[in-house]
Amino acid sequence: MSNRLHLTRLPLAFLTAALTIELLDELVDGVTGAAWPLLRQDLALSYTEVGLLLGVPALLANVIEPVFGLLADAGRRRAVVLGGGVAFAVSLALYAVAGNFWSLLAASVLFYPASGAFVSLTQAALMDAEPSRRENNMARWTLAGSVGNVVGPLLIGLAVTLGLGWRPVFALLAALTVGALALAWRSREVLAGGRADEGLDWRTSLGEAWAALRRGEVRASLTLLECSNLLLDVFRGFLALYFVDAVGASPAVASLAVAVLTGVGLVGDALVVPLLERVPGAWYVRWSAGVAALVFPAFLLVPSVPVKLVLLGVLGLLTAGWYAVLQARLYGSLPERSGTVMALGSVAGLAGGAVLPLLGLVAERFGIEAAMWLLLAGPLALVVGVRGRR
Template sequence: MDKKKISLVSLGHLSCDINGGALPAVLPFLRTHYGLSYQATGGLMFAYSCLSSIIQPLFGLMADRLSKPWLIPLGVFLAGIGLTAVGFMSSYWAIFAAIGISGVGAALFHPEGARFANKVSGESKGTGMSIFSIGGNTGFVVGPLLATFFLTMFGMPGMVIFGLLGTVMASILLLLIMRMVAPEAAAAAQRTAQAAYGQPKNVEKAHSANAADSTGKSGEDAVLQNNWREFSKLTGAIITRSVLFIGFNTFIPLYWVSGFGQSKAAGAVALTVFCTFGVLSNILGGVLADKYGFRAIVRLAFALVTPVVLAFSLMPNLYAAYAMLPLLGFVLYVPFSSLVVLGQTYLAKNIGFASGVTLGLATSLGGVFAPVLGWVADNHGLPRTFQCLALVALVGTIFAFTLRKDEEGKKAGKTA
């Protein structure tokens, strides 16, 4: 595993997802400022999530055909600029569009970032993908705190911090990534020039092997095969986890404010507690997956998620709800890297597309259901919304327990 490169792309992941992490903490401010309903507030989450989740697999297909590392810094830049624009818009639909641009930035970043992480992780793909995911998870931890601080201090213009951070980080990433890929590009150009003038067959074979190593495409691709049946079941599990993740990410701050009468800052703190334990659980999940198997970790998490979500909805007071946040973080984050690696295993020929689906759905598609959850909250209260999420979790458990064993999936990817 190339620790330098995996750390770099993890930093990019943090810079991208700090915007998606900040959005739920921004929603209470927007709701108060514009007098929005829960359903309209959920619609803003839909703007970010829908564009990100739908477009992301398309960018994944592009990454499979022709790697474009510069999409990593471009995605970071758009994600930050889009969120900054929210602070300077005067209408609901303008805010909706600005949040959508931020979602497009996330869609650009994730497939290429995950493909890059898979390539440099070597044999330790569970650990490598966990390190990559830690960046995004940390963004979801830092984002709410950053948004709350700057919105409290400066009002809506305080959103400019995200554009500044995105621009600075995108510039750094562009310079470093281009420096990393320059030697590979030069070597490829040299091989092309040598081939044009002719050379011994054994040298051509050696160069061909080197080219395959540097691009990740080789003769092995001819024997790799996609397992769409298992990937479809995995996608079902990922969609349910996505609905749960976005549901709690969106409504935990609102629950603290409207359900327990706490301040917006307290709501951001609750979200940070949830995400912090999630980051720690993600690290643990990657290490355990390398030891016990990706499928085992997914099954463990989904076996626990329904009772934990149901218990959270029944908590009688603020302190009991706080006590449940670490458990929620554990069950929702511990399978994250395993889900991504399983997707890359089942679609061995299209790792970029698999990453676009798993990362796009895992972090975004749940937002498509946010307006529905908002309608439930408007008409029946937030506790009932969380109980609906418990039913969603049960569906995910069914999908998780029908997945093939890790070894079978890997074998299908290598030999089928």
């Protein structure tokens, strides 16, 4: 009963719109990841072109997205979100009709910043709409994304089984975006937030962002988010290679390992939603990070593949909720400056992106197992750095 009452504090239309937008964004991520072999074959892409498609749009987005955040804090969040939704739908339609590398690159270059405007600023609006329950609503947001990430590859698999190929899937996602955009339009007043009529300009927002970055609490929150990502996206990105190159497992077993981590992580995200109704988020992150700091070395040291898979599932449960709690705490450190949070997060993402090439160099010189040991810094940093608010 209490959870139902908590949900009614937000307008139902807006909550539905926000969670649908995050679900859709992660659906696209899951679909795109699973469709790369099909895209490479049908469009005759080289590995160099695949690397450019993955790297260039993401880099450009990290440069552009801080501007969206500053515009949002200048009172233009609603326009940026809705405009981003239109660009999001158009980019997916361009994916569906792409015929070569250049057209696919154009779709990607449009999609990445569109996702920042449409999805990230919707998250910001969700955090502003109910400040006292940021951790709980971030947990719901993360759960919606986890569902999309799991279902996305299944959509590609179903389309291939039916002989449809990958293009109809992207066309379907474009159509679903139009529906999500309609839901967002119904909630445009909530999207606007409390600064829509303040008449601020982007220079003022830029000054506020610089002042925020000078605060130790904000820098610590950004750092902890990047540290948590070592056992989240970074670990997941290297996992299949680790199983093949270090463990000596087959590609099929490596795929199973990724599925275990993703699937159990979805269960963990579902369990975190009611858990955060009962325990403080900071306590949960420190406790789970402490246990993860013990389980992760065991995962690396144990020789048995079945035991590794079991420990991998335990890690999936332990790391669930880290992003939700830490991102909510970052929003809490900058109340009514959610666009600034997005801008600073993009800047921190540029710095955090340097971790991947560094790990690649370590793996190249000393082996991938040595690179994996460096990821232990993530949970250790959370144990030391996460503190409850006074």
